[in-house]
Amino acid sequence: MNLHNFIPKLLIFIIVQVHRTNSEGFYGTCNTPFSCGTVSGFQYPFRRHQDPTQCGYPGFELNCDDPNPPTINIMNITYRILAVNPTNQIMTLVRGDMVNSTCPLDLVNTTIDHNLFDYTSSYTNITFLYGCPVAFNPIGMIGSLACGSDGTGLVILAPGALGPGMCKASVIIPSLDSIGFMDPMKLVQVLQDGFDVRWKVESRPCADCTGSGGQCVYSTSTRLTKCACPETSLLGDSCSKLNKTEVSLSPSSSSSPGINFLP
Numbered sequence: 434m435n436l437h438n439f440i441p442k443l444l445i446f447i448i449v450q451v452h453r454t455n456s457e458g459f460y461g462t463c464n465t466p467f468s469c470g471t472v473s474g475f476q477y478p479f480r481r482h483q484d485p486t487q488c489g490y491p492g493f494e495l496n497c498d499d500p501n502p503p504t505i506n507i508m509n510i511t512y513r514i515l516a517v518n519p520t521n522q523i524m525t526l527v528r529g530d531m532v533n534s535t536c537p538l539d540l541v542n543t544t545i546d547h548n549l550f551d552y553t554s555s556y557t558n559i560t561f562l563y564g565c566p567v568a569f570n571p572i573g574m575i576g577s578l579a580c581g582s583d584g585t586g587l588v589i590l591a592p593g594a595l596g597p598g599m600c601k602a603s604v605i606i607p608s609l610d611s612i613g614f615m616d617p618m619k620l621v622q623v624l625q626d627g628f629d630v631r632w633k634v635e636s637r638p639c640a641d642c643t644g645s646g647g648q649c650v651y652s653t654s655t656r657l658t659k660c661a662c663p664e665t666s667l668l669g670d671s672c673s674k675l676n677k678t679e680v681s682l683s684p685s686s687s688s689s690p691g692i693n694f695l696p
């Protein structure tokens with residue numbers, strides 16, 4: 434065979450293979466692991482807002498706003514993510530409206546979605562009561578805080594999950610059990626340092642996938658974590674399984690097409 438003929442054929446063959454690999458399936462469509470704002474180490478089930486939806490599990494969409502911490506929306510509250518530990522599936526959250534304020538400014542309760550998250554340590558509920566009558570003094574009252582220039586005025590802190598009662602609004606917030614109720618300022622400091630939640634998305638399917646050389650994707654049709662593999666558009670549970678099937682279907686297909694032909 435003439436070498437001048439062979440080289441272009443080989444190049445075309447390689448280009449076709451590369452093109453096939455890149456255009457097929459979901460493999461390579463998601464960046465992982467990735468950093469977002471000031472925090473790095475995110476991976477599936479998280480995805481960035483601008484990533485394709487299959488890159489993350491529903492409810493784990495991040496807004497990355499360099500140079501600020503990433504934010505996530507849980508039950509209509511924006512939280513800042515201060516840290517993430519993918520191994521233990523734990524992240525540290527602080528309410529976005531408490532970043533510059535000792536009191537919640539959005540008058541919504543902090544209720545995490547218990548389908549997706551759990552508190553990691555034992556916590557206790559604390560209620561912030563807004564717009565209470567003068568000299569209002571609920572049972573077990575912890576103290577009161579001046580809530581800044583935004584007009585919310587004096588806010589009363591009470592233990593437990595209380596409704597507004599005689600006040601205009603109540604906002605329930607989790608705090609660590611261990612803090613106790615002695616010092617309102619310390620309590621607030623803890624709220625601003627953040628609280629830990631564990632995400633409950635099962636880690637096994639994604640670990641099996643990445644362990645076999647694949648990338649985790651979310652399949653909206655099955656509502657499950659699936660595995661995207663190189664060189665196939667099929668989504669499976671792991672790439673080794675897919676690979677075996679493929680090999681038995683077409684034993685001649687090689688993952689390194691060029692090498693066999695090199696002189």
Ligand SMILES: *[C@@H]1O[C@H](CO)[C@@H](O)[C@H](O)[C@H]1NC(C)=O
Binds near residue numbers: 508509
């Ligand atoms: C979130 O807000 C939207 C629109 O304000 C509302 O329809 C929805 O019920 C809220 N969801 C939760 C979980 O509070």
Ligand SMILES: *[C@@H]1O[C@H](CO)[C@@H](O)[C@H](O)[C@H]1NC(C)=O
Binds near residue numbers: 529533
């Ligand atoms: C908090 O205050 C800083 C400095 O004043 C400001 O740059 C930032 O935007 C504020 N953050 C929020 C969430 O309000």
Ligand SMILES: *[C@@H]1O[C@H](CO)[C@@H](O)[C@H](O)[C@H]1NC(C)=O
Binds near residue numbers: 556557558594605
């Ligand atoms: C906190 O309050 C919520 C209701 O807002 C309740 O479901 C939850 O069990 C309470 N948690 C604790 C530790 O008391």
Ligand SMILES: *[C@@H]1O[C@H](CO)[C@@H](O)[C@H](O)[C@H]1NC(C)=O
Binds near residue numbers: 595596597604
């Ligand atoms: C918070 O929850 C309490 C008790 O569940 C409720 O009475 C109160 O209205 C809620 N506050 C807001 C702002 O939704």
Ligand SMILES: *[C@@H]1O[C@H](CO)[C@@H](O)[C@H](O)[C@H]1NC(C)=O
Binds near residue numbers: 663673676688
């Ligand atoms: C496919 O399977 C073979 C043998 O089981 C293995 O050597 C090869 O690395 C696998 N290829 C991929 C892309 O996983």
